[in-house]
Amino acid sequence: xxxxxxxxxxxxxxxxxxxxxxxxxxxxxxxxxxxxxxxxxxxxxxxxxxxxxxxxxxxxxxxxxxxxxxxxxxxxxxxxxxxxxxxxxxxxxxxxxxxxxxxxxxxxxxxxxxxxxxxxxxxxxxxxxxxxxxxxxxxxxxxxxxxxxxxxxxxxxxxxxxxxxxxxxxxxxxxxxxxxxxxxxxxxxxxxxxxxxxxxxxxxxxxxxxxxxxxxxxxxxxxxxxxxxxxxxxxxxxxxxxxxxxxxxxxxxxxx
Numbered sequence: 001x002x003x004x005x006x007x008x009x010x011x012x013x014x015x016x017x018x019x020x021x022x023x024x025x026x027x028x029x030x031x032x033x034x035x036x037x038x039x040x041x042x043x044x045x046x047x048x049x050x051x052x053x054x055x056x057x058x059x060x061x062x063x064x065x066x067x068x069x070x071x072x073x074x075x076x077x078x079x080x081x082x083x084x085x086x087x088x089x090x091x092x093x094x095x096x097x098x099x100x101x102x103x104x105x106x107x108x109x110x111x112x113x114x115x116x117x118x119x120x121x122x123x124x125x126x127x128x129x130x131x132x133x134x135x136x137x138x139x140x141x142x143x144x145x146x147x148x149x150x151x152x153x154x155x156x157x158x159x160x161x162x163x164x165x166x167x168x169x170x171x172x173x174x175x176x177x178x179x180x181x182x183x184x185x186x187x188x189x190x191x192x193x194x195x196x197x198x199x200x201x202x203x204x205x206x207x208x209x210x211x212x213x214x215x216x217x218x219x220x221x222x223x224x225x226x227x228x229x230x231x232x233x234x235x236x237x238x239x240x241x242x243x244x245x246x247x248x249x250x251x252x253x254x255x256x
């Protein structure tokens with residue numbers, strides 16, 4: 001039976017994010033030159049699940065990264081205890097973001113980035129090698145098996161299933177990257193389990209499956225800025241629906 005528990009609005013971990021416009025001298029340089037950022041007034045998060053969606057280049061990952069860094073996360077991902085750096089490429093957007101937090105504090109924090117997850121997995125192994133007698137090892141909280149010895153999809157799920165335990169704030173950037181459609185649906189079930197354990201998710205995604213969680217807030221980013229949308233009204237959903245409804249016609253136009 002599907003259960004959906006809604007956190008009380010005043011107890012959600014992150015309530016909103018806005019731009020510190022009084023700290024900005026110019027909007028000419030990245031990332032402040034992005035329409036997404038220039039049009040950011042106040043983005044209010046859902047107590048359970050908020051999706052940030054949009055075409056490539058719109059700035060959704062930049063915004064998610066800025067939120068995560070402002071909260072104290074490592075730019076490449078992991079828990080608040082990760083402090084490594086493989087390549088310093090993050091923007092300074094976090095310096096211009098104002099976060100409003102709820103009354104309660106999460107017991108767990110995790111920033112998951114598909115594009116830098118390999119670096120997180122490597123850092124876990126390096127830390128365990130530095131402390132060979134540590135018991136339990138860091139990898140034990142991820143299922144006990146090296147994340148590099150699993151497929152991308154399996155290692156992603158080791159984080160979702162083993163590391164995420166509830167009462168957490170989870171920020172996920174394109175978690176569907178290595179997941180099959182079936183695994184994406186399984187992830188929805190896992191999100192629901194964690195929501196029912198008092199968790200809050202902020203997710204950037206391209207996947208209509210991932211963004212199908214009931215009663216979630218979907219924030220769509222376009223050149224005009226940010227706006228709330230229903231799943232069925234998103235471009236992601238409509239394109240997929242049109243493609244499978246008449247794929248031969250669409251393929252004909254694509255190839256000709």
